[in-house]
Each structure stands twice: as C-alpha cells, then as structure tokens.
Amino acid sequence: MNPISPLIHLVDDDASVREALALLIGTVGLRVAPWADPQDFLARFDRDAVGAIVLDMRMPGLSGLALIDELRAQGVDQPVVMLTGHGSVDMCRRAFKAGAAEFLEKPVDDEALLGAVQAAVRTHLALRRQDAAGREARQRHALLSAREREVLALVIKGQTSKQIARALQLSPRTVETHRAHLQDKLQVQTLAQLVRQYAALVDEGAA
C-alpha cells in the first residue's frame, strides 16, 4: 500500500473488533495501525503522519475520554473519531466537549464509519496543508530586507507608492523597485495575493 496514504490509528481492546474494523477501513485504501493498549498507543504512535484516530470509549486502563484529553494536551492534531458501546446523550456531549470530531455508536455501519474517517482525514490534510503553506510563507518572508519589510507593511495597509515614498522619505521610483523585489521574493503576482497570504504574518511581526 502507498506509504504516503493517510494512516488511521485504531485503538480498541477487543482483538476481533480491531481486526474487523481494520479490514473495513482498508477497503477504502487507508492504512490502519491497530493498538490494543491505549497507554502503548500514546507512547509510540506516529504523530507526524497524516490521518485520524479511531478510539473506543470504554477500555481498561485509560478511558476514551481521558485519552482524548491527553492527546489534546500533547498537541496531537489528528482528528479523533469516538466509538462507544452505549451512547448516552451525556456521553456524546462530553466527547464533543473533549474535542472529538465524530461520535459513533457500536456496532457501527460501514458507511458511517468510513464517512467519518474520510472526513477526518480530509480535515487533517487541510490542516496540515494550511500549516505547510504558513511555513513556506514564513520562510519567504524571512528573505526580505528591513526596508522591503517596511514597504510591505505599508502596502498591506493599503498605501500607494507615493504615500509610502513620502512616509519613508524615499523617491517613488525606489519604492517601486522595492515592491518589485519583494513580490519576486514572496512569489506573488498580484496585490490581492500578497495581502491574502502575508497580511497575517505582517501583523504578527508588527505586534
């Protein structure tokens, strides 16, 4: 199977349930890592892989709710799909409050489980991509000179080249040159792109 395909962590103390759910999830081309012991899972699972976590609520040693709390505390970003044998409203509420992406009752239907898992994977992918985009923008932003950053800040504030020239006591031509350079470095073609991708970064830097 494709090693880059998303990885689903399946945590359930019951071996036959693990096996059956792994088979089911495998039919849609996702990789599955089964875990019998929540503590073992917590200690060793691959935090970098893209994917999702499928958790049973009721396990010896560490309950599903406690485990999800622990995952969030550790900054794990994989979405969690909770499975439970008895879904009371109260438990459902607590699961969502703890940050579960989905809450399903056992025995779970294939459509429901696969839908939830795939949605979780998509969410995680988007999250990771967004993170990656952010990381790249940050790297490009770091290439700018001090003067180019000043110009960028004013551009994002919506000032014209003339206004910027006046504010920085430069000639409008010099400002134009700076703008051309920073657009090259930041790999944007239009002003709109520039603002959309870098406004947050510039605000962050100014703060």
Add this chain to the structure above:
Amino acid sequence: MIRNLKLWRSPRARWLVLGVLVWALGATAIVRLDLAQRRDAFVAEARSAHRLLGQGTARLDAVLATLALLAAPGPAAADATARLPALYPQVLAAWRREAAGGDWPAAAASAGVPLAALAQAEAASRALAGAARHAVLAGFDAAQTRYVLVLAGTPASYALLVDARQLAAPGAWPWRSGQAVLARLVWRGQALVLQDDRADPARPRGLTRGFTFEQALASASQDFVLQAQRFVGPAQWPWAALAAWALLCAGALALALHGQRQRSERRRAAELERLARTARLGTLGELAAGVAHELNQPLTAALSGTQTALRLLRDEPLAAPAQATVLQALELAAAQVRRAAQVLARLRRQLQPGAAPPQLAPVDLGALARRLGALLAPELARHAITLRIAGRAPPALADATAAEQILHNLLCNAMQALQRSDAPRQIWLRLSATPTQACCAVRDNGPGVPAAAQTQLFAPFFSTREGGLGLGLPLCQSLALAMNGAVRFQSPAAGGAEFVLALPLAPTPPHTA
C-alpha cells in the same frame, strides 16, 4: 453538656422525660385532691366534735339547774348528789351546800378542789341576776382534765366535778386514738386535752401543720374554745393511688416506647428496602450495560466483517449466480446483526442506571456515613462487627441517593468479606479531603482481595464471592463516574481491603462575613 443534648435528642429519652413529667403532674393533682378530701372530712369531724361538746356542756347546765330547782333540804338532796355520778359518767362528783349557812363538804377538798375557790365561784354565780344566772367555773385542772362547775341557788348551791374527757359520749366521739389528732378545750390560756396523739410513735413528722379547727362552745357557763388539729405527713399521703398512677404511667410509657421502637424498626426496614430496591434497579441496569458491552464487541466485529465482504464483492463481483446469492446472504447477516444490536440498545436504554442525569447538590459524606452506620447497626451487631467512623470531609458535589448507594454497597461488601474472617471484625469509615475531592474510605480487616483479582474488580460479571453477580462494584463505579467521581481499590498495608469513594468538592458559597 453535649452528652445531655445527645441524650435529649434520642426519642427514647424524650419519652422517658415526658412520662416522668406526666406522672409528677398527675401525682400532684392526686395529692392535692386527697388533701382537700381529708380537709373536708376533718372539718366535718371537728364540727361533730364541737356539737357533741356543746351538747355535753349544755347537759351539765341542765343538771345543775334541775338540782337547784328541785333542791329539797335534807337527806333526799344529799342522796341525789351521791347518785348523780352513776347517772352521768362525766360527773365525777357532786356537792351541795345549804345556802343558809352550810359549808361545802370536806369531800370536795379531798378531791383537790379548794373550798375557797368553790365559795368564790358561788359568789360570782350568785352575783348574776335572775334568769341570766348560770354556773361558774370554780376550778380548772389541766393535768387531770377536770373542771368544777358551781351554780349558786336557794336553798342550796351545787357543784359538779366534771371529767372533760367524758363530756362527749365516747361512742359518738369522731376520732379514734391514733388518728394523729390533737383536740383540746382552751379556757383563759389553759387547756384541757381531750385527745392528743402527738406522743404516738406512728405520728407523722409534720412536713405541714396539717388541718386546724377552732370554734368557741356556745355555753355561757363553760366558755371554752375547741381547738382541733390533725397532723398530715408522708404517711398519710395516698400512696396506693400514687403507686397505681405510677403503674399506669409506666404502662403507658412502655406502650409508647414499644410503639416508638416498632415505628423506628419499620422506618429502618423501609429505608433498607428502598436501598435494596435502588440497588436492584441499578444492578439490573448494570447487568444490561454489561451484557450490552460484552455482546456489542462481537456484534461490531461481525457487522464490520460482513460489510467488508460486501464491499469487496461489489468491487470485484463473482460469477453470475453466485454473486447474487452471496450478496443476499451477507446482507441478511448484516441485517440480523443490526437487529440484535437494536434489541440490546432498547434493553440498555430501559434499564440504564444513569439514565436520569444525577441531581448534583452539596452532600455531607460524614452525615451520610453516620446514617448508614445507624441503619446497618443491627446487621453489624449480628455479625459482631465494630464500625468506626473518623475524620472529616467538606461537602461533596454529588447525588445524595447515588452516593448513599455507593457507600451502602461498599459497606455491605466489607460486611460480607468479614464473614469469612475469625479475627475481631472491624470496619473503618474514614473521611478525608484533597484540594479537589472529598473522600470516604471503607476499610475492613477481612481476607482482602487476591492480587490476581485486583485488576478485574470493577469489570462486570467478575466476583470473588460464590454466587456473586459481579455487578456491585461496576455499579458503584458507574454511579461515581456519572457524578465525575471515582471508586478506587487499594490494599492496606495492614491487610484487608479498602475502597475509596472520591467525589468533587462542592463549590464553597461566598462568605457573608
């Protein structure tokens, strides 16, 4: 002081005090009524004595008047005076003096009556005019309770020596001796004692003066005052009535206490029944939850397996007739698994122990523990188990019924564990607190839990007791979890077993100070 308060709080003591109070009130009423009756009786008797004495004195006046009227000189009159004492027992002697220069007989002097006194009294009587003339006292002998009465007359004057004790006919006298009565006739500061029971050893040592009566006799010649007194003391109190009243009170008290005991017994039984009923319901729910969990896992595996097969078949179909049959068979299997799951879900929903959300409110675990201790006291005594409650815990935020049920369960477990123990059986209930939780530990010195069993204690259908369902502790755990608390097991170093119920602290109300 605190002891007394505690005593007062016990209904038994309250009934006892009430009983004594009622008896005392009743006894006072009985004594007062009895005293009033006795006083009335005494006054009636005293009046009767007064009447008898009045008649007695009047009779003497009449005798003297008759003697003076019929006085014939000579031996006949002397004979009359001699025969008089035989006719009237109160007359000890009668004397006669001829008005025309006779002397009072010497017999009078020998009877202890000075002749001068006789003469003086005769003169006083003679000084009284005509019809108003009456006899005059010539002597008053308090020591011998006698007095002498002289009536001046013509041709002869008469004197009578009177025994005051015989004034009233003894048969008619209202008081027998020994009735604690003092009766006397008072004349010018002197007294003739008619009856005096003061020397009687059985006489009451007076707590009170008793009853008194004082009235003058109507006689002109014998202007005595009758003074009567009756002594009353504890010996005269209506002991029989008081004892009967005490018996009645004691009987009523015994009945009341019996009723009270029965009532509290009934209350206790009802309370235990209520706990048992809740426990049964809880156990049933836990049973359903346990069965549901145990069956849900295989059902989940079965459904997922079937559906995996279905998906694969749809992606890569078999040869024509087989494909349809296999699909149909697998779909049938999947539908049946879902049906089984629905049955389980329905069962669980109906019997779920925590179906109703817990009613969280501040609960004093100490008070709860003490109440359970009192509730189970007879049970503990029957199995010779000592229960000790120690420590303090701030109020927990919990459902009182659920917390009570957990503690009751833990206590019953401890009691059952101790039945297999021969050592002096003990259960300790220890209350404590952490910064976030209020705890109540239930420890026994029974055989404890084998190491192998310790990890499975809270798993449903696991029991170290023969015939145990293995749902008690899971139920406790479920109830505690529903209140955001927990039940933990620990092995005390000293042996035995210890279960700790930990519940979140109730938020402290803002201080008004």
